[in-house]
Amino acid sequence: MKITVPATSANLGCGFDSIGIAVNRYLTIEVLEKADVWQVEHTLGEEIPSNADNLLIETALQVKSDLVPHRIKMTSDIPLTRGLGSSSSVIVAGIELANQLGKLELTQDEKLNIACKIEGHPDNVAPALLGNLVVASFIDGEAYAIPLHFPYCALLAYIPNTELSTKRSREVLPSSLSFEDAVKASAISNVMIAALSKHHLHLAGKMIEQDLFHEKYRTPLVPEITTIREIAKKHNAYATYLSGAGPTVMMFVASNLRKNLALELEKLELDGEVVYLEIDRIGVNISGFED
Template identity: 25%
Template sequence: MYSKLTINIPATTANIGPGFDCLGMALDLWNKITVEKGFSEFTIKGYGENDLPTDKTNLIYQSFILPFLHTKETIPNVKIKCYNQIPIARGLGSSSAAIVGGLLAGNNLLKNPLSNNQLLQLASKQDGHPDNVAATIYGNCQLVIDNKSSLFSSNITVPSKLKAICFIPDNSMSTNQARKLLPKKVNMKDAVHNISRTSLLIKSFITNDLTNLSIATEDKLHQPVRAKLYPQMNDFFKTLLIAGARSVFLSGSGPTIIALADEKIKSITYQIRKTAKSHNINGDIRIVSISEKGAHIKT
């Protein structure tokens, strides 16, 4: 019988420019959850400790019980402690991390009756964003396919030399609010534009050829619309590419902006600060690797 279960869950970035709702990538920035049997108790340290619920309405607990409901097993009383390093409502997959962490904990206590693919189905229904969820579960970059109401994910290896330089503004943004701006119909030329860029992006990653990465992350489906919420976005894109970034894109629905780079990290970081200051935007800069690992039990 376990005494304490520890789960590590990565941050994720979704879309990566053109891959709207189908591409996600895990980042080397982690939340940690510990679970042990005992009287029901829930504590949070780090991001959200003053805002997130600490009762059974918490997203982690709601996800923790799903494997028990799915297998019709008795839900145990547990103490759950969360250590959050992933900023909330910043486009870095904090909700996916909570859901996958809870699911993984519950599934492990049941001795893993559910496969990762089954966890992907459950988590996607809970979160609504399979691109984030897949990257959270599997790590690396994931291409998610919705095949007649069933999801599966295909792994894309990202060049290890790439770093993600994340500018995380202090102001949060609701994913639902950001999605409300999106049109119900898109122009055919814009759709073709994104299909070609997504294909080029995948090729760039798997062939380790970063020459056209800036072109490969261009988007016409969601970022131009979301620029209404982030009028500074295009200025960041322009100045960071000039500073040496291989590509720049909005992380998920924002407000975080990510530059991918394999060199000139200091120059790019300096330019982020300069551009942010020119727009009177406060925020944090994190330089992280792409994580090959997804959520996992610490042994």
């Protein structure tokens, strides 16, 4: 019995807290035999609890408090605190765990609402649940989401070896924008969504890199993004942006240009890994559950 949830890359520059894509790194939850207490077996580090304090189980019990404990095996190739939605994948998996073990028959809308109430915003949990590109909002306790088919292109990510907590990354953001800047930022985001929906990657990329909401404030925390963007432009990448709260830097590029861009970035000898990624089109996947 397995639950598989993809990693996610949020914001896409100007889609702050509301837009994300699912990518092909995965959290996998294997539900094994019933147990006296919850047991979560993993190799993700001592700081990740192996009992009911694990975020997976905490989430599941928020959805249904009387679930029968099981032994769980958790594996993941989603790096922690790197801006690839590692915690959101666990939240989505926890909701699905409760849904399956509790036979709740939750709809996708119900799952998304629960996830947003726990996470606070939809940019990671929505694509983790639905796959592909998702434009979403969470307003007055109600989630709204529109999945879109992300236009075909290759993805390339620079994933630093250093962590960057969402809390620290949010601390550098301004508490408000001027009305003029807010209108401009909103217009940029609107055009980006329209361009992506029409598969106009050149225009979408231009808008992504004109973000006014967060990147300019977070760049000092991830200074290598400036050099990476310059090199990506030389290789005709569509866009380079800070994935989620960072520090991962994501690039959209034509598939025939990705290898040369990757080789050029590796020459920088930065403290991190250059990774090929693809869009996950499925979202959360469940297999093997029985009545």
